[in-house]
Amino acid sequence: MKKIRDLVVDDTFEMFVLIKQADVRLAKNGKKFIAFTFQDGSGNIDGKFWGATEDEIERYKAGKVVFLNGKREVYQNTPQVKIIKLRLATEEEPYQAELYMEKSPVQKEDLAEEINQTIFEITNATWNRIVRHLLVEHQTAFYEYPAAKNFHHAFVGGLAVHTVSMLRIAKSLCKEYPALNASLLYSGVLLHDLGKVIELSGPIGTEYTLAGNLLGHIVIVDEEISKACVALKIDEQSEDVIVLKHMILAHHGQLDYGSPVRPRIMEAEVLHQIDNIDASMQMMMGALEQVEPGQYTNALFGMDGRRFYRPNSK
Template sequence: MKTQWVKNLQPGLQVASNFGIYDLGLAKNKNGAKYLKVTLGDRTGMIEARVWDPALAESLSRGISPGDVAIIGGTVVEFNGLQINVETCTKTDRAQVDIDDYRRCCEQDTGVMLARFKAITGQVGDPFLQALLSSSFTPELRQQFRRATAARVIHHACCGGLLQHTLEVLEYCMKILEIQGALLSPDVLLTGAALHDIGKLWEYDQEGLDFQRTDAGRLLGGHVILGRDFIRQRMAAITGFPGPLALHLEHLILSHHGQRDWGAVEEPHTLEAIALHQADLLSARLNQAAGVLRSQTSSSSWTQYDHHLGCSLYVPDRAAEEAPPW
């Protein structure tokens, strides 16, 4: 049972609780003695740990793997931040734990988000598109969807992140419809938004601790192709589904990344596809930038260069007093 959380650990505390094993590897100290470096985590954070006993380090390096959950016994110490000196480590049966306690989870309430998702998608009036939505988001798939991640690291990379991101995209699309809705088909845009990243259910190992990409995700073109294949099957099962509508929806999925070098199979060629791409980009970029700011530990007013964003971010609150140049 989970009794101690990473965010509550303090120097000097004795630990005896389950943690997720994120990474581990043997290393040698200055005297050539082997020790084990371990990265532990739970839904509240990550912490480094060390197994200094060479015999225990050797045996754990063979018996424990990343992705496992284990009961860790040891002491919290201060060393370049907090660290656990591990004295005992016993693998736990994954079936006995709630894996969501051991991995990043989004802060928003997934029940509330799912209710809003249903309220927005419930506004789709076209019977074929409504049939597509209900045959796609079955009760079983909804349960997978509410716990899924949207990415391994870049944006919305947490349990519940796919629902959070998809809902943000839907909300942005609702705003676009409010402002420039006369140009667009609301039913097509909202259906495309709801389904645009559905392929992520199969692109990432949604039951794993750190959401590795699956073989299917790596071999079959990622969530763009997996998602297109999914909706193609669902549309084919709906009698009389209009061909041009099917073509348009497949295009929304294939083009939502906007540019070929961002993973789009095709650039957006319809107004709805342009709108969906911009809504998707806005949700992803803001979340990504917020993550860069959160992970900054220094008090500098500039973050480290982030190669996903392609820039550093400026933090106005941390800026030193400086006379403007004009």
């Protein structure tokens, strides 16, 4: 049976897929439709289910596996599926969501070993204790959750993969620029996205939680650091805690991107740049893997809607 990645324009197909997203919207005629993103281990494809009834909206939710009969088309240079028929998979069929999810390219045990080793390299006692406390508290979710609902590292274990990738970049930069405070930079990397375990609902049918929508992961991590200080009897007004919080609060770099403050210390600016590099690389590599040399990717919303070309050159 074909996978999503194998489909070409005008292919008519039947396959089991996971509903990754199911957003209910209103058409110009006033009727509701479902904007789907379908997923299997090879990739994603969007499709619209027009004239959806309330029963169908309730039935076809994110996280459900369906049997999809459709036709692969293109709309505004973006692949999509024209839905011909759709039904839920039965228990006699491969209905487990885990079968269709993108997997982490790195084993959980390897990620944990690299992170634990880095914690030993955080020589500042205050930062070490806070980082260790929060990673232990959220250990299970940290290694299971994606780093985002969409865009970058949006797969099982993506949060830990993103964190370790950023740690490797941070360590290279600390060797190149000894003026950087490695302990502070590593602490910021390890904690910067930890709030995603509260902001997001989980790895299957990922949605934003109430706290995610109303607070966001930056504020959530700031609160988690405050709670850790109480538990560990650390003075929250000490410079060590304030600069650590600044790392988190400033890591999106711009006020327009959700940071309440812009970076005002060197390590905070570097953390922002590392985060942007790793997220951008993952988005571009993931998109370019889906196209042949000489072709353009789909428009990448997380990259200002740009389409990237895959050169024939080697």
